Amino acid sequence: MKTDIKKTLFNYLLILSLGSASVVASAQNVTVYKSPTCGCCTGWVDYLRDEGFTVETIDLQNLDPIKEKYGVSPRLQSCHTALVDGYVVEGHVPVGDIRRMLAEKPDVTGLTAPGMPMMSPGMASLEPKDYDVLSFDEAGDIEIFSSY
Numbered sequence: 001m002k003t004d005i006k007k008t009l010f011n012y013l014l015i016l017s018l019g020s021a022s023v024v025a026s027a028q029n030v031t032v033y034k035s036p037t038c039g040c041c042t043g044w045v046d047y048l049r050d051e052g053f054t055v056e057t058i059d060l061q062n063l064d065p066i067k068e069k070y071g072v073s074p075r076l077q078s079c080h081t082a083l084v085d086g087y088v089v090e091g092h093v094p095v096g097d098i099r100r101m102l103a104e105k106p107d108v109t110g111l112t113a114p115g116m117p118m119m120s121p122g123m124a125s126l127e128p129k130d131y132d133v134l135s136f137d138e139a140g141d142i143e144i145f146s147s148y
């Protein structure tokens with residue numbers, strides 16, 4: 001009887017440790033530059049964390065140097081600028097697009113949802129609606145990556 005309980009407990013712990021190991025392995029590290037007072041930026045960070053991303057935030061009063069450094073020209077800009085696996089993610093981009101980019105590894109600088117789309121994760125809707133996610137590159141080429 002006692003050994004049965006031990007066995008059950010062991011299996012339970014094994015499952016727990018395997019489970020957390022796979023979460024760690026699939027977690028993507030994201031660095032988010034944002035202003036300290038940006039509420040929707042924090043909303044997007046929480047959304048990424050809920051989706052299993054590991055997020056580090058860096059608060060800056062002025063994000064212009066970051067946007068310039070990572071090639072986010074004025075017409076592509078949104079509130080926060082994020083970095084993941086060598087790609088730039090600007091603004092309220094849904095996790096589905098980030099995962100697709102990480103899987104397909106397109107030859108682009110990154111993705112952006114310019115401006116502040118109302119029906120976007122971190123804004124008013126976890127389900128993206130009524131906006132486009134664009135890819136952009138160093139040469140200035142901009143393409144529609146997803147339409148919602």
Ligand SMILES: [Cu+2]
Nearest residue numbers: 040041079116
């Ligand atoms: Cu925002």
